[in-house]
Amino acid sequence: GAGVSQSPSNKVTEKGKDVELRCDPISGHTALYWYRQSLGQGLEFLIYFQGNSAPDKSGLPSDRFSAERTGGSVSTLTIQRTQQEDSAVYLCASSRTVTDTQYFGPGTRLTVL
Amino acid sequence: GENVEQHPSTLSVQEGDSAVIKCTYSDSASNYFPWYKQELGKRPQLIIDIRSNVGEKKDQRIAVTLNKTAKHFSLHITETQPEDSAVYFCAATDQTGANNLFFGTGTRLTVIP
Numbered sequence: 001g002a003g004v005s006q007s008p009s010n011k012v013t014e015k016g017k018d019v020e021l022r023c024d025p026i027s028g029h030t031a032l033y034w035y036r037q038s039l040g041q042g043l044e045f046l047i048y049f050q051g052n053s054a055p056d057k058s059g060l061p062s063d064r065f066s067a068e069r070t071g072g073s074v075s076t077l078t079i080q081r082t083q084q085e086d087s088a089v090y091l092c093a094s095s096r097t098v099t100d101t102q103y104f105g106p107g108t109r110l111t112v113l
Numbered sequence: 114g115e116n117v118e119q120h121p122s123t124l125s126v127q128e129g130d131s132a133v134i135k136c137t138y139s140d141s142a143s144n145y146f147p148w149y150k151q152e153l154g155k156r157p158q159l160i161i162d163i164r165s166n167v168g169e170k171k172d173q174r175i176a177v178t179l180n181k182t183a184k185h186f187s188l189h190i191t192e193t194q195p196e197d198s199a200v201y202f203c204a205a206t207d208q209t210g211a212n213n214l215f216f217g218t219g220t221r222l223t224v225i226p
Contacts (some may be wrong), residue, residue: 033213042119042202042216043157056213058114091156101147102214104156 002026004105006092012111013082021077021108025094032075033093033102034067043091049075050098082112115140115207119217126193127225134220136203137185143205146179146186147214152199160201161188193224 005024013019025032034046045059049069060066064082069075079086089109093102116139126132138146147162163170163177163186170177174193179186186205190197200221204214 035214035216042218043204043214045213045215048213059213099145101159101162104149104158106156 004092004094004103006090006105006108008108009106010109010111012113014113015084016081018078018080019082019110021079021090021110023075023077023092023094023105025073025075025092026103027073029094029096029103030072031095031098031100031102032069033095034075034077035091035093036061037089037091037107039088046077046090048098079110082110084112086110087112115143115205115215117203117205117215117217119203119220121220122218123221123223125223125225128193128195130193132188132190132193132197132222132224134188134201134203134222135185136187136205136217137183138205138215139184140205140207141181141184143207145206146177147204148177148188149202149204149216150199151202151219157202190222193222195224195226198222198224 007022033048035043037043047067051072052069064080067077089107091107092105095102119136144165149157150160151157163179174191176189200219202219203217207213
């Protein structure tokens with residue numbers, strides 16, 4: 001079946017602009033996760049959703065970052081007033097339940113000029 | 114929160130030799146330890162995982178061992194092949210009950226033909 005998809009695949013923006021990144025999880029997966037991968041680095045946990053609620057927002061780097069999920073499916077990660085240090089690949093993953101294997105999307109490469 | 118350390122950061126082996134990557138974690142409540150393989154420009158792919166109720170798991174040329182007392186786990190790849198060349202990430206969950214993954218910084222494995 002279809003895997004996790006993300007859009008856009010690449011996003012170039014100017015410092016100070018807002019961006020929205022989208023994740024479409026695997027159909028039927030109740031858990032959804034956002035991670036960030038800076039160049040040559042590991043993956044950093046940002047936030048996860050169980051259904052439409054986000055029990056754990058502790059990984060969000062600042063209040064410029066927010067995320068929502070509607071209908072238990074699509075999620076958007078919003079970064080306001082982007083900074084150059086926000087440049088990274090943003091990866092989304094989903095799992096059938098919170099204790100099942102996570103499957104990753106292809107990521108969105110964000111470049112802030 | 115969870116802190117995962119991974120060693121070595123780079124590893125080169127001759128084709129046919131074995132490769133071992135080691136990780137330690139800090140949260141004694143962690144109970145799920147996946148390993149992901151990430152080829153250049155691609156999404157992380159789960160290759161093997163282990164839960165805290167077992168000490169070892171094998172899947173063909175890949176094995177993972179877990180020592181909960183020492184809080185470390187290792188990935189073993191035997192009979193390495195050039196296509197094993199990639200970055201490998203270990204991860205551990207935190208204690209929230211969900212699979213919020215905290216990743217190591219990755220090991221770049223190069224298999225020399």
